[in-house]
Amino acid sequence: MSSFAAEVPCLMPPLRLLIVDDSNVMRRRIERSQRLAQLQVVGTARDGREAIERFIETDPDVVTMDITMPNMNGIECVEELVRMKPGVLILIVSALADKATAVEAMEKGANGFLNKPFTDRQLNEALQELLGGA
Amino acid sequence: MLDEQAIRTFLYGTTRYFEVAAQQPASVGSPYLMSHDATELYEYTGVISVSGRRDGIVYFTAPRGMLTVLLMRMNESDVSHENLCDIVGEVANTIAGNARRDFGNQFHISVPTVLTAGGEEPRRPIGSQPIVIPINWRSHSARLVVCLK
Numbered sequence: 001m002s003s004f005a006a007e008v009p010c011l012m013p014p015l016r017l018l019i020v021d022d023s024n025v026m027r028r029r030i031e032r033s034q035r036l037a038q039l040q041v042v043g044t045a046r047d048g049r050e051a052i053e054r055f056i057e058t059d060p061d062v063v064t065m066d067i068t069m070p071n072m073n074g075i076e077c078v079e080e081l082v083r084m085k086p087g088v089l090i091l092i093v094s095a096l097a098d099k100a101t102a103v104e105a106m107e108k109g110a111n112g113f114l115n116k117p118f119t120d121r122q123l124n125e126a127l128q129e130l131l132g133g134a
Numbered sequence: 135m136l137d138e139q140a141i142r143t144f145l146y147g148t149t150r151y152f153e154v155a156a157q158q159p160a161s162v163g164s165p166y167l168m169s170h171d172a173t174e175l176y177e178y179t180g181v182i183s184v185s186g187r188r189d190g191i192v193y194f195t196a197p198r199g200m201l202t203v204l205l206m207r208m209n210e211s212d213v214s215h216e217n218l219c220d221i222v223g224e225v226a227n228t229i230a231g232n233a234r235r236d237f238g239n240q241f242h243i244s245v246p247t248v249l250t251a252g253g254e255e256p257r258r259p260i261g262s263q264p265i266v267i268p269i270n271w272r273s274h275s276a277r278l279v280v281c282l283k
Contacts, residue, residue, distance in 0.1 A: 095231025100239040117155035
């Protein structure tokens, strides 16, 4: 039996999740692997600019955000999304493994950081931890 | 030229990728210097440009069969050419990005460029000595090539 909260019936309306990554494989993987009943995927985007468009269209509560992307990177996008909706919860999901990048992302308004590569369990634990503050 | 510690960084990043993402460890062979006329590309190659503290490229080159199994290990049923291009770029991006743990945030990496069989070859910076890290995973072979000044 899974230890994730996914198995627990949830009476609250689900939180809306936007997935941002320039890799189609990673977007699909996050969508497929996230098992939290509190979350409902409402959109995906492949760069920072598209993320802002999807954000306006779908009004998500939670965002997973890659950093290294074309057009607008994830750090710039975080800053913009937080400006638009200060309460949004953002989990950075990035291969960039240095502490300075994690600190910069947090300073711009991200709430959590998950390094690639990750297992399904690590993704769900990171999302669960993020929602702990919701 | 890469020093021993830098090579160790990429060896670690490569083994960790397969251990975590595919949940099946890969074995890496002894790194060796590539001769400048030998490119030795497989069908798919993900290239990351590096700037800032170091200058050059890092690329991961792999056969279709390995990438197909890698996608399947991630429960990805779409093993189209587009997704094979996507995953080869993502592997290169992840290994290069993880190297910032040791190289710091001035090790700037680009988004991946993907080359396929019969196409262009990666542009190696003049004066660099490419290091090849052979990778064996399941029955497949691939290479990570680190070419930094």
